[in-house]
Each structure stands twice: as structure tokens, then as C-alpha cells.
Amino acid sequence: MSWLSEALRGGKNPADAAMPYLNQIPPMAKQYFEPYIGYGKDAYGTMINPLNQMASDPAAFLESLMSQYEPSRAYQLRRDEALKAAGNTAAAGGVRGNINDIENEARIADSLLGEDMQTWLQNIFGLQGRGIEGLSHFFDTGYDASKSLEGELSNALGTQGQLAFQGQANQNQSKADMFRGLLKALSTGGGAIAGGLSGGPAGALKGAQVGSRFF
Numbered sequence: 001m002s003w004l005s006e007a008l009r010g011g012k013n014p015a016d017a018a019m020p021y022l023n024q025i026p027p028m029a030k031q032y033f034e035p036y037i038g039y040g041k042d043a044y045g046t047m048i049n050p051l052n053q054m055a056s057d058p059a060a061f062l063e064s065l066m067s068q069y070e071p072s073r074a075y076q077l078r079r080d081e082a083l084k085a086a087g088n089t090a091a092a093g094g095v096r097g098n099i100n101d102i103e104n105e106a107r108i109a110d111s112l113l114g115e116d117m118q119t120w121l122q123n124i125f126g127l128q129g130r131g132i133e134g135l136s137h138f139f140d141t142g143y144d145a146s147k148s149l150e151g152e153l154s155n156a157l158g159t160q161g162q163l164a165f166q167g168q169a170n171q172n173q174s175k176a177d178m179f180r181g182l183l184k185a186l187s188t189g190g191g192a193i194a195g196g197l198s199g200g201p202a203g204a205l206k207g208a209q210v211g212s213r214f215f
Helices: 003-008 014-022 025-056 058-066 073-092 099-212
Strands: none
Touching: 014 099, 025 058, 025 099, 058 099, 073 099
16 A cells, blocks of 8 residues: 555554554563462462361361470480479389379379470471561562563553554654645646636746635
8 A cells, every 4th residue: 555545544543553563562461470479379289178167167277286206215204304393202212103103294294294395386387487578588589570571661662652652642743744745736737737727927826826725
């Protein structure tokens, strides 16, 4: 299509010049955000059941967690040493093996076992917390970096689209101005020629004036 035909039709649509840039933004944004959408879905699938149990039945959650507990080596050493000391004391007092001696040893063992269980729980929750924090930091850092890059690229493509739109609009305007100028020149010249043929110089001047009225 010639520029004259485009001028008659109003020129190319500036939006058509902008769309190749703007159409790149959705797939580009999807490329950067999709991995983190997948991470979120995976995390949801992993955490939804434990979180629901913690919220609705914390006792059952704790019981399930404690089913994995085993007394530590440190507990066993401390218990053996404490029971040996308690037994020596009971023997020296002549009460070794009686009910009070047995109850005292049970209290010692229970106390040390409770401390060991609490230490185990604190370690488990601490490691879990650090793992969740580390994963969150990893996701946040990666997401923020991808979001910043995606924003910069989107802005760049958007700016290119605006420039392409404005450039095409300017070209359309320039062609339209040129076309109007050409038509005006042709009309003025044509009127002068016609006037000259019919009335000499005066007719040519009149024909030019008549032709110029249309522009």
C-alpha cells in the first residue's frame, strides 16, 4: 500500500506499531513469576495438613511429634550418675531399696527425662524455624529480584511501545500534512491553468483564488 493510499485512509494505526512491544510483557512476566507460583503451591501442599492439625488439635500434633522422640545419650549418662549418687546416699543411710529410695530414683529419672524431652523439642522447633525462615528468605529474595527485573523490563517494553505509537502517529501526521499541501498546490495550480485558458492573466488569478478556497 502506498503512502498516498495510507494518507487517504488516515495512516497506519499507531496501536499496531505499539502492540509488538506490549504483547511481550505478559509472557515475559509469566516467565519470571511462574517458578515462585510453583513454589507456593508445593509449600501449600506440604504444610496445609500440619498447620490444620496444629490449629485444630495441637495436643494430637504434639503427641505425633513426640512419638519420634528417643532419650539422648546425654540423658542416659546423667541419669546413671544421678541414680548412682542417690543409691550411695540411700545405702549410707540404711534405706537402700525401701519405698522412699525407689520413689526418689523414679523422681530423678522422670525429672531428667522431662528435661531431655524439652531440650529435644526446642531443638526440633529451632531447626524447623530456621528451615522455614531460610526458605522464606530464599523465596523472598528471589521473588523480589525477579519482581524488580520484571518491572524494569515491563517499563522498558512499555516505553518502547509508547515511542512506537507516538512515532507512527507523527509519521501519519507528517504524511497527512504533506498530502494536504500537495492537494492544495495541485488545486491552486489547476485553477490558475483553467483560468488562464479562459480569461488570460486575470482569469488565471481568479482561478487560483477559487481553487484556494477549498483548503
